[in-house]
Amino acid sequence: MHFLRAVLATFFSTGFLFTSADAFLSLGVWNRNPRPYNLSLVPRSGISPRSSHHKQCRLVLGSNNSQGAPQGPSQGPSPSQPTHAPQPQPTQTGPSNGVIHVASPGACAGIGATINVTTTTGPNGAIDWLNCGVDSDGWNPAYVTVDDIVTKDLATVLAQDNSAFAPCAPYLDLFNKYSKQYGIPTILIASFAMQESTCNPSTIGGAGEQGMMQITPDKCTGAPKGNCLDPDFNIRTGVHYFADTLKSNGGNVLLAVGQYNGWYQGLTYASATAAQNTSCCHCQNNLDYVHQFFNGWCQGVNAFDAHMGKYFNVNVCGS
Ligand SMILES: *[C@@H]1O[C@H](CO)[C@@H](O)[C@H](O)[C@H]1NC(C)=O
Ligand SMILES: *[C@@H]1O[C@H](CO)[C@@H](O)[C@H](O)[C@H]1NC(C)=O
Numbered sequence: 001m002h003f004l005r006a007v008l009a010t011f012f013s014t015g016f017l018f019t020s021a022d023a024f025l026s027l028g029v030w031n032r033n034p035r036p037y038n039l040s041l042v043p044r045s046g047i048s049p050r051s052s053h054h055k056q057c058r059l060v061l062g063s064n065n066s067q068g069a070p071q072g073p074s075q076g077p078s079p080s081q082p083t084h085a086p087q088p089q090p091t092q093t094g095p096s097n098g099v100i101h102v103a104s105p106g107a108c109a110g111i112g113a114t115i116n117v118t119t120t121t122g123p124n125g126a127i128d129w130l131n132c133g134v135d136s137d138g139w140n141p142a143y144v145t146v147d148d149i150v151t152k153d154l155a156t157v158l159a160q161d162n163s164a165f166a167p168c169a170p171y172l173d174l175f176n177k178y179s180k181q182y183g184i185p186t187i188l189i190a191s192f193a194m195q196e197s198t199c200n201p202s203t204i205g206g207a208g209e210q211g212m213m214q215i216t217p218d219k220c221t222g223a224p225k226g227n228c229l230d231p232d233f234n235i236r237t238g239v240h241y242f243a244d245t246l247k248s249n250g251g252n253v254l255l256a257v258g259q260y261n262g263w264y265q266g267l268t269y270a271s272a273t274a275a276q277n278t279s280c281c282h283c284q285n286n287l288d289y290v291h292q293f294f295n296g297w298c299q300g301v302n303a304f305d306a307h308m309g310k311y312f313n314v315n316v317c318g319s
């Protein structure tokens with residue numbers, strides 16, 4: 001993310017300052033990706049499915065064990081799930097039949113959710129629905145709450161062989177603790193940590209973003225012994241920020257997660273990619289971010305390895 005981008009987006013979210021905010025942001029906020037993309041492999045737009053990755057996704061997601069969020073840590077199923085076995089259907093609050101169900105009128109009507117994850121669809125809707133408006137007159141996603149989205153239980157995902165979240169295992173207790181404290185599903189928190197730093201607490205971003213959650217230095221006040229990388233402090237601060245963001249977006253989790261990558265209502269393809277040919281190519285918004293987050297990470301799938309998306313606009317920046 002772009003914690004700084006997101007912070008600034010918050011400040012400028014009334015709309016009339018977008019242009020100046022973007023100009024400001026393009027000065028040097030590093031849109032870092034823990035794993036470099038390979039431009040030569042992926043066209044900027046257009047789907048580039050790879051069968052091996054499809055298989056990988058289905059391997060993880062073939063069973064109907066999607067769960068409604070949020071999930072308390074105490075709900076963690078027994079840690080011995082065979083990857084393929086059908087699992088008991090837990091009580092769901094929002095989703096039914098393993099996919100999201102929300103009102104979605106107008107231009108964003110076709111949710112396009114699929115039980116299985118593909119490069120461009122998944123239980124939380126197709127990328128074209130999640131990104132509704134980006135390719136035309138600006139991002140204007142449906143109203144989706146935390147309770148509406150389909151998520152996996154983090155402890156269950158961690159128990160799988162070759163878990164996409166393996167690097168996060170040492171921090172499960174912390175994710176659970178702040179999940180409870182802020183009412184954010186555990187896997188959402190860990191998804192940010194994977195997307196931002198691959199759960200590596202010593203990660204420092206290009207603009208000085210700190211630690212696992214890549215928080216901006218201005219948020220480090222009160223860190224224990226001044227150590228902003230401290231996992232407990234770092235996760236708490238990141239979750240606190242996200243909870244505030246969710247609130248300021250009226251509970252719309254699509255807007256809130258997008259904002260973590262600097263997206264805002266009205267974002268267009270042109271504005272998201274404007275930095276592409278500048279000296280700060282990584283200042284672009286990753287236009288696959290929301291899809292990668294909800295249909296990849298939140299389903300226990302490594303969204304980067306699975307090459308999830310269709311824009312891959314950040315790939316042109318190299319590593
Ligand atoms: C990028 O893709 C090209 C073409 O497939 C390949 O030759 C090259 O090794 C890849 N680079 C990286 C860093 O993966
Ligand atoms: C989802 O994946 C499972 C496991 O690979 C497969 O058996 C099933 O047919 C798929 N369902 C759909 C609707 O594609």
Ligand SMILES: *[C@@H]1O[C@H](CO)[C@@H](O)[C@H](O)[C@H]1NC(C)=O
Pocket residue numbers: 062063064086097098115
């Ligand atoms: C998954 O759920 C769908 C819809 O409820 C059902 O048709 C399908 O048979 C289920 N698949 C498995 C593997 O349980």
Ligand SMILES: *[C@@H]1O[C@H](CO)[C@@H](O)[C@H](O)[C@H]1NC(C)=O
Pocket residue numbers: 273274275276277
């Ligand atoms: C960046 O340059 C490429 C290649 O010249 C071009 O196709 C693309 O449209 C440019 N992007 C922007 C945002 O100007």
